[in-house]
Amino acid sequence: MAKVAFSLIFLLLSLAFGSGAPVTVVNGQKTWCVAKPSSDQATLLANINYACSQVDCKILQKGGPCFYPDDLPNHASVAMNLYYQSHGKNHWNCDFRNSGLVVVSDPSYSNCIYA
Secondary structure, three states, X not given: OHHHHHHHHXXXXXXXXXXXXXXXXXXXXXXXXXXXXXXXXXXXXXXXXXXXXXXXXXXXXXXXXXXXXXXXXXXXXXXXXXXXXXXXXXXXXXXXXXXXXXXXXXXXXXXXXOO
């Protein structure tokens, strides 16, 4: 429990006071990649296009489990996480020109399961 609390505190402090670079949590904790809330629309769209050129993004198609909410931050987060998970879960696999954020809280919702 202390390791988890320390890792979470380290992550929060790194995000608040760090350089803004993604942080990978170690100690076997599961991590996901999401779009930073401060990312602009053009960057989010570029991230979707790049990630989906490298991985299967069918879950983002209309009727797919991650289509709604139908907006760029949601779609970018799903696409970026698909890329991150399939390319080794290294912090650099979530960089996306400093628009990605490694998180320790599962961002899954409804039927949209972040692998």
